[in-house]
Amino acid sequence: MNQAPLANAELAIMNLLWQSDRLTARHIREQLYPDATKAQHGTVQRLLQRLEDKGYVARDRSLSVHLFSAAILRQTYAGRQLESLADKLTAGSFAPLITHLIAEKKISRDEIDRIRGILDGRGEQGDPT
Numbered sequence: 082m083n084q085a086p087l088a089n090a091e092l093a094i095m096n097l098l099w100q101s102d103r104l105t106a107r108h109i110r111e112q113l114y115p116d117a118t119k120a121q122h123g124t125v126q127r128l129l130q131r132l133e134d135k136g137y138v139a140r141d142r143s144l145s146v147h148l149f150s151a152a153i154l155r156q157t158y159a160g161r162q163l164e165s166l167a168d169k170l171t172a173g174s175f176a177p178l179i180t181h182l183i184a185e186k187k188i189s190r191d192e193i194d195r196i197r198g199i200l201d202g203r204g205e206q207g208d209p210t
Contacts, residue, residue: 098151
């Protein structure tokens with residue numbers, strides 16, 4: 082599935098949903114806009130509808146107050162965005178990206194060991210974050 086990247090406001094909502102599982106629109110608004118106005122409530126509602134239309138958010142309509150949850154894992158979204166970046170910048174190759182991250186010390190020793198374990202078939206691929 083090729084989903085468009087998220088705008089900053091959409092990503093802020095997704096980060097809340099990835100951290101909290103299921104939230105009401107009101108709770109999302111209170112987290113994003115602690116001093117919320119009526120206009121900001123409408124903004125959150127529009128963003129949630131847009132995310133639902135794009136397939137990023139699921140809405141539970143079984144209760145009087147709708148609950149929203151992420152319909153895509155953070156790891157899945159991040160992976161797709163990395164693939165898109167690699168396609169645009171390095172003709173689909175991840176080697177230049179990984180080499181740069183290692184050279185600039187953006188990947189920790191533990192992360193390098195984890196990657197090595199995955200490549201050797203010993204490690205887990207999933208990461209809950």
